[in-house]
Amino acid sequence: MSATASPVAASSADAQALPAAGSSFYTAMRLLPAERRDAMYAVYAFCRAVDDVADDGGAREVRAAELDRWRADIDALYAGKPPARVQALVGPVKTYGLKRQDFQDVIDGMAMDAVEDIVAPSEQKLDLYCDRVASAVGRLSVRIFGMEEADGIKLAWHQGRALQLTNILRDIDEDAERGRLYLPLEKFQAVGLQNPTPQSALAHPRLAEVCAGVAAEAEEHYRTTWEIIRRNPRSATKAARLMAAAYHLYLDAVVKRGWTAPRTRVKPSKLSLIGVALRHGIV
Incomplete structure (x- = not known):
């Protein structure tokens, strides 16, 4: 998945933003009410995007720089100025009180794979x-x-x-x-x-x-x-x-x-x- 064309900004109906049909995650999320399910798909799409950065096999410095951009995007989201690729997280953050540090921790985890x-x-x-x-x-x-x-x-x-x-x-x-x-x-x-x-x-x-x-x-x-x-x-x-x-x-x-x-x-x-x-x- 290209980080520059992240599915985070897509609706949950977009096939790119959905987990694989038949997967345990997909089945579990289908149990949720629509609003909560859409929020989980937005979080999933974010996680997929940053995971793909860590695992895409490109130069380590390029991957590190892209993860830094994701960190900046999350900071901007919580500052009230969300870039387009995190727009789908605005509602879930507000509705469910999602914590900025948890998003940053996910990025830091992917960075552990990216740097070495x-x-x-x-x-x-x-x-x-x-x-x-x-x-x-x-x-x-x-x-x-x-x-x-x-x-x-x-x-x-x-x-x-x-x-x-x-x-x-x-x-x-x-x-x-x-x-x-x-x-x-x-x-x-x-x-x-x-x-x-x-x-x-x-x-x-x-x-x-x-x-x-x-x-x-x-x-x-x-x-x-x-x-x-x-x-x-x-x-x-x-x-x-x-x-x-x-x-x-x-x-x-x-x-x-x-x-x-x-x-x-x-x-x-x-x-x-x-x-x-x-x-x-x-x-």
Whole structure:
């Protein structure tokens, strides 16, 4: 997606501004009332645009400069002078009290990918990355969903990390092809690999132990996510519960598949995804 022709300024009916039909995100957002759904599509389009800047493969200095322009655009939005490409965020910011810092955190998360290829980050850096690229999106989302503030922020914290760790485990081979490795350094050092590269990490005989440790952390975040969801009104948590249930299917699938090469790309069955949609899409 070209950052210079961002879909953020488009209506939610514009195909470019919509998540892929059939995706967990698309299905979850379809559960929302129209106004909240349109607000989520505007946030999604913003996230897609800045993510594409980080991942487009261009010169790092060009990507950094474009992310700086996005930062300036968000600042202008909150100063009451929104450029055209963030115009669709004006209504959601006003209606749902979306926070400027959360948008900036998302950009900062994408910048972590743009300035360098992340390889075996420290646990602390990985947690910061998850917070910026996932939990910050969650903080924007729970306000649109209508959740109570304190539990909404807690949900964003835990669910963002659960989903992002699931993504990392699902995508280890694809990430390695791009020169990236998001599994944490300390877990590799614990199994005897002091300076992992994407290639040496995925070929290591104790990779399964590293992945199992990350999967256990994801499971704990899912557990807390569900605790928060269950104590809040279903009307404000329908989208969150569908996302949690759908993504947990991916975690189950990669754990069941295991970590021995060659690793096939996992995808839950259509039947299981339909079951999740039926269970969590009904009031």
